[in-house]
Amino acid sequence: MRTQLTGKPMSPRDGAQHVLLVADDPVVTELLTTTMELAGYRVAAADTGAEGATRIAQGRYDLVVWDAALPDPERLGRGRRGASVDRPPLLLLAACDTLHDLVPGLRRGDEDYVVKPLRVAEVLHRARSLLRGRGGPERIEGVPCYGDLVLDDAACEARRGSRPLGLTPAEYRLLRHLLANAECVLSKEQIGRHVWGEYRAHGAIEKLVARLRRKTDQEAPALIHTRRGFGYWLGCPDG
Known part of the structure; x- marks a missing residue:
């Protein structure tokens, strides 16, 4: 069961990390709520x-998961100079x-994204990375990396050393998807849906x-x- 929205702010008395999920698709809401509570x-x-912005203003949350199809969360201070560090x-x-x-x-370090159709494992992975903040094994100062391969999501640029x-753009989306699923094999169908959002012939x-x-x-x-x-797949076979 998901946490009911009430007039009271949430308090971290139980030590658990509190997540606010803002999405208008009941299927997505049920899937992510159940999965994250199990985690x-x-x-x-x-x-x-x-409603999501109101909840953030009233309560205390460790992470916000926001469907980008909803109105842009500018009211959260996203992208504003001097936005609240809290x-x-x-x-x-x-x-x-x-x-x-x-x-x-x-913004580096405190914002990230996952691409629809959602993969639950990736959502949990990104959530953990954001909650860890800087210094997690998958990031260097908030930047996705694997060995000497480093991606800069803010500039949509990648470098090797x-x-x-x-x-x-298509190459970057593919590399980002491979990196997000490092050491896991992705089928051509999965790649096509992620890069182009539709079926593409295997030759493409x-x-x-x-x-x-x-x-x-x-x-x-x-x-x-x-x-x-x-x-x-992306990785080092001997590493």
Whole structure:
């Protein structure tokens, strides 16, 4: 059962981390509420942006999960100069075709996103990273990384060591998805849905992976690998 919204602010007396979920899709709300409560969080939910902003003003939350399809949460101080340092970290649920507008405005360290259709494991992973703050194993000062591969979501740029990769938007989305699922094999269907939001022929995905591999794997060790008959994955086989 999800936490009921009442007039009283939530208090962390039980030591659990408190999450506010703001989404207008009942299926998403039920899925994430159940999953996050099983993971040990206390979850409250709101189904409009106005209600979510009111809850944040009235209560104390460790993390806000906000569906980016709702009105932009500018009232939370997002992107404003001098925004309150007390505002909780923000995890946005975004459609892939909105990333070009969304990602450049993200603030390092206390904002992140996951792409629809949602993968519960990724939502939990991003939530843990935001709640840890800086210094978690998947981030360097709030920046996603794997070995010497570093991504800058604010600028939509990637580099290998000191070398910029010069990725196209589609290449960046693919690399970001591979990195978010490091050491897990992603099928061509999963990649196509994430990068383009629709089905694409396998040949188009193979060409995109090949272009990304040429830019990413100029140094050793190679990071992008093929699992024949299954898909692609990012990692170091010997690492």
